[in-house]
Amino acid sequence: MALASRARALLPGARSWGAVLARVTAQRAMSHRVVVETDAAAGVAVMKFRNPPVNSLSLEMVTELVINLEKLENDKTVRGLIFTSESPGVFSSGLNLLDMYGRNPAHYAEYWKAVQELWLRLYQCPMVTVATINGACPAGGCLISMTCDYRVMADNPKYTIGLNETQLGIVAPFWFKDTLVNTIGYRASEISLQLGLLYPPAEALRVGIVDKVVPEDQVHSAALAVMAQWLAIPDHARQLTKAMLRKPTVDNLVRQRDADIQQFVSFISRDSIQKGLQMYLQMLKQKKA
């Protein structure tokens, strides 16, 4: 789908092409939450998250990620894509709590549609995708990493990764769960998802939620080495294999996208859930103080 069509699908509030383009252009002009550096000779792009303070996946950030992904997919010179945080310490703090708290149902629906779109695009990405996890990686950050073909994590015990939704009093949607099961298996997912576990590097490697743990100063070179190994495989064979493996999981969401949006809106709008999110945000503030 063309860039403008994608933007229009993601920005349903906009009534005309002009409005869509004006909104996207305005978002771009305001800031770049995603920085893309391309090494054309190597055929590899690095997408760096730059959404201070903690790279939360706000609606704007998610939209920028989708737009940049589409651009890279259309660039036939790019065969591999590495995700990382521009500032080590936090890879991504996950979905933006402020897009899920104190807003109206139309906003929740718009946000969820954009998050679905990002996952669908990443999970089916024809490029080789590697997550270079150079910081904390909870919830939605973990989801992004798990959509990648390979995960390299920096060996810093302060960094943790996992789907911690239950600890916030919220429930990971079925496609988060499916992605986790595809990554670490069913039994490990039962434990991990119900307890909302966040794993430090050694445990993350043991459970298989990451594939490699390396000293922090080697995390980028290790990701490049992994990328070189994957790029040695002919694209068409690898891409078809990836599509075959992931299609059932993708189809599962595609079949029930609208119902999933409605379920999200009704769940997140509940007073009890809003209260829980409010308390969690307060807890984050107090922790800081």
Ligand SMILES: CCCCCCCCCC/C=C/CC(=O)SCCNC(=O)CCNC(=O)[C@H](O)C(C)(C)COP(=O)(O)OP(=O)(O)OC[C@H]1O[C@@H](n2cnc3c(N)ncnc32)[C@H](O)[C@@H]1OP(=O)(O)O
């Ligand atoms: C029946 C089935 C129905 C299904 C319906 C679906 C239900 C909903 C599913 C939604 C799924 C959600 C997935 C998510 O991703 S939720 C987000 C989860 N994220 C977290 O729990 C991480 C929280 N953050 C942290 O733990 C830490 O911030 C950090 C990432 C470890 C970094 O620590 P730090 O010390 O460097 O920074 P800190 O001082 O904590 O934070 C700085 C400011 O940033 C704010 N903030 C942190 N995380 C978020 C976030 N995710 N969104 C928005 N804002 C965030 C934090 O509050 C600080 O703000 P301030 O400076 O005090 O104003």
